[in-house]
Amino acid sequence: MPRVTPITTKEQVASEHQPIFDAVAEGRGSVRGPFSIMMYSPEMCNRVLNTSNFLRFQSSVKPKEGELAICATAREKDCKFVWAAHVMLARKAGTREEAIAVVRDRKDAGGLAPDERAIVTYVRQLLRTNRVEQAVFDALKDRYGVPWIVELTGIVGHYGMITGLLNAFEMLPAADAEQLPV
Numbered sequence: 001m002p003r004v005t006p007i008t009t010k011e012q013v014a015s016e017h018q019p020i021f022d023a024v025a026e027g028r029g030s031v032r033g034p035f036s037i038m039m040y041s042p043e044m045c046n047r048v049l050n051t052s053n054f055l056r057f058q059s060s061v062k063p064k065e066g067e068l069a070i071c072a073t074a075r076e077k078d079c080k081f082v083w084a085a086h087v088m089l090a091r092k093a094g095t096r097e098e099a100i101a102v103v104r105d106r107k108d109a110g111g112l113a114p115d116e117r118a119i120v121t122y123v124r125q126l127l128r129t130n131r132v133e134q135a136v137f138d139a140l141k142d143r144y145g146v147p148w149i150v151e152l153t154g155i156v157g158h159y160g161m162i163t164g165l166l167n168a169f170e171m172l173p174a175a176d177a178e179q180l181p182v
Contacts, residue, residue, distance in 0.1 A: 003169045006036030017042035021181055034162045036167050048161075055158055058129035059151040060144075065119060068103070069152055069158050070114035073097075073124035074180065075103045079163035084173030090151060104180065115143060123156055 007013060013021045020042045024035045027049070031039060037044035037167050059066065067090035070148045074082035085102075089146045090100060102109055109120040125132045140149050173179070 002037070002039065002171050004040070006032070007039035008032060008036050012162070013042070014037060014166075018084070020046045020049075023071065025030050027053060033085065033163055033171065037165055037171065048158075051158060055116050055151065059152045060148050061155060063089070064095055065115070065152070066155050067093045067094050068099060068116060068119050069123050069155050071100065072103050072120050073127065073156050073159040074163060075082070075106065076124060076127040077160065077163035077167065078182040079167055079175050080180045081166045082159060082163050082169045084177035114139070118143070119152070122152070126153070126156055127160065 009020075010018055010021050010025075019037075021031055023041060024031045024039070024045065035045060035049070038048055055061075058138065061069070067086055070086045072081065072091050073079075074086060087100060087138075091097075096113070096116070099112055099120070101107065102112055102116075103120060109117045109124075114122065117138060121136050122132055122140060125136060133170065139147070141153070144145075144152075
């Protein structure tokens, strides 16, 4: 049970903030998850929505790569909600089951394909030590380029904020969703 009542209907929002509610609902189908909490701060919600839309739908980081990074961030932050929402998106985007298992079970990434290993290692290092080893950085830079790394890092940071919000407000996924063992 979340710590506050999620805002999921337009009637819960002051009239001057209803366009923000509509923008979330239009792009996501409804207002749920982190947006149902962020609607308590409509201006923040609007700004996060714009960033989220860019990172998820317009970034040079392709869905397969981005969803793996999001799942790795969810795992590092032990965020059940983001895991449940994105593990299925990762599979749809073509993320291999082996990579999902390595992330979920916090296994060594050494046996993954080079691109998967680099992304998982990058996320783990950044979130565990607040630094990334030069060899890991260079592997990604050589494969994808600097703008891609900037956007990947933006995804990790963005989902770090989202996972923090969801964990703080104790938002949990549906009981029938794939559960993250924590």
